[in-house]
Amino acid sequence: PELEMIRQIAKPNVQVLGWQPASIVEKYMAEAKAFVYAACEDFGIALVEAQACGTPVISYAAGGALETVLDIRQNPETGTGLFFSSQTAAALVEAVEEFEQLQGKFEPEICRLRAEQFAPEVFGQRYLAFVERCYQEFHSRDFTESGA
Structure with a gap:
């Protein structure tokens, strides 16, 4: 509902597209230098989607970003x-400037591989393995000695 107002306040270097089909969003995401994310969410699927397109992320260091994004300063290889x-604004500008200095260090394939770790199939496998491990631990306990 606020699309027109956002278009009016956008600076000349900002193009506000409005709703777009997934194919267009994927195209823009894959061609972007980086995906900037300043919010704090429990998971933040957009961060994983950006990485799946091979796009590095500049993110606020909180919430799910800490689990899904690997900071290149602490993980130079990955x-x-x-x-x-x-x-x-100052912290974001500083991060973008640092990103520009590190531009050649990010590998699209490394970003894609990171995103694959959060695929639904991987989640399902890890979840089932966790349940199986808990089940095995439960059944391997000797309840006679503990007084239970």
Whole structure:
């Protein structure tokens, strides 16, 4: 409902597209230098989707981003983005400037491989393995000695 207002306040270097089909979103995501994410969510699927397109992430260091993105400063070989520590314009500008300095260090294939770790099939396998491990631990206990 606020699309027109957003278009009016957008700076000349910002193109506001509005709703787009998935194929267009994927195209833009795959061609982007980086995906900037300043929110804090429990998981943040958009971060994983960006990485699945081979796009590195510049993200606020909180919530699910800490699980799904690997900061290249701490993970030089497997980094998929970088974090900024406060939700301020200054912190974001600093992160973007640092990203520009690290531009050649990000590998699209590393980003894709990271995203694959969060695929539904992988989640299902890990979840079933966890349940099986709990089941085995439960049945291997000797309840006679514990007084239960």
